[in-house]
Amino acid sequence: MTMVCAKDNPFETGELSPRERAHLWVDSRFDDLECLHARFQDYQYSPHFHDTFVFGRVEQGVEHCRSRGLDFALTPGTSLTIINPGDLHDGRPGEEGYEYRMFYPSVELMRQANEECGGSGDIPWFSNCYVEDRLLSERIGRLHRLLESEGCPLEAESLMLETLTHLVLHHGDQKPVPGRIGDESSPVAKVCDFVRDGLDQEFGLEDMATIAGLNRYQLIRAFRKEMGMTPHAYVINRRVEAARGLLKNGVTLSAAALDCGFYDQAHFSRIFKRVVGVTPGAYRNACHG
Structure with a gap:
């Protein structure tokens, strides 16, 4: 399987300042996994949601976030964010800006990870949008850099499985995904x-x-x-x-x-x-x- 990557083309970043950059690519080996490596000094995300999961880490600086009524700050080292599909969240830079790496895995990819580690095959869910986990943070950083550099395919596959199963086993609720908005009559x-x-x-x-x-x-x-x-x-x-x-x-x-x-x-x-x-x-x- 191949990776579709925009690394060799200058990334169109619209209104980003000269001090900012954003590199997004899609890895087709992992159900079209979107990956983002960015450095933001002034840019702020307005509140929004995704149809995918989102998880990642800050490598430099501080990112201030809000999700599910919780305000938290992502800093280098141990702190991570985990966002479920449909969860409203935002992001804004600290005083010195921040550099971060994010994954946007599909619902199906996370379901497979849950099944791989002995789960029922249901879609995992995460109650905590902010967690502290040094080992997982290190794995996320290593995996993200490996995919960005188009490193060894076997190493990438192995590290991806280790990362996703760790995420599910240590931070997932192990319960079926709530029905999407629209399944009820509210x-x-x-x-x-x-x-x-x-x-x-x-x-x-x-x-x-x-x-x-x-x-x-x-x-x-x-x-x-x-x-x-x-x-x-x-x-x-x-x-x-x-x-x-x-x-x-x-x-x-x-x-x-x-x-x-x-x-x-x-x-x-x-x-x-x-x-x-x-x-x-x-x-x-x-x-x-």
């Missing part, structure tokens, strides 16, 4: 289903409130309580996640923007970068070499 779930099924449409707050059976004020309050964000923020994040999937499958930038409800290319690029950390063009290049 007002917010109904709106989330409505949004997912029509990302190329315009959404009005009044229409969404009608579907939920609430007034507009009640809808916003319900969304904040259940999702940690407003309906508008949810729509934007869902559009970005859908665009990531299309770009990974080779869809053009303009087609992805249109299919996901971004009618202005500049707006698409700005919003995508705010959530993903790189522009849509850079992301597509990373996925396809």
Whole structure:
């Protein structure tokens, strides 16, 4: 199996300052695993979520984060973050900025890891978005650098298995993944289903409130309580996640923007970068070499 990597092409980083850099690549050997190595001095992630898991470490400096109501700081050494699919989170630099390495493993890759280490084959889940684990931190750093340098395939496969099984065995809850929003009949779930099924449409707050059976004020309050964000923020994040999937499958930038409800290319690029950390063009290049 091969690795699709953008390392040999200058990475389009949009509005990043000269002091900042971001290198994202996709490793097809591990279910199209996305990997990000970045140095941010001023850049801040707005609150967002992913359809994948996220875990990683800071190598230099400090990153301040918030997820599931917890504020925490990632520093070099032992601290790690583990984010479940759908968990709202953000990131902002400390005084001197930070350099970090992140993995975005698919739900299926994590399910396989759970099964490999004797689990039931269910999808693992992680209650703690911040953990201290020096051994795991060292493994993550070594694995990330190995994949970035296209090192020995056997070593990469072995270290990947060790890293993921350690993550599951020592920090996973060993319980099935909660049903996705939309599997239930709550007002917010109904709106989330409505949004997912029509990302190329315009959404009005009044229409969404009608579907939920609430007034507009009640809808916003319900969304904040259940999702940690407003309906508008949810729509934007869902559009970005859908665009990531299309770009990974080779869809053009303009087609992805249109299919996901971004009618202005500049707006698409700005919003995508705010959530993903790189522009849509850079992301597509990373996925396809």
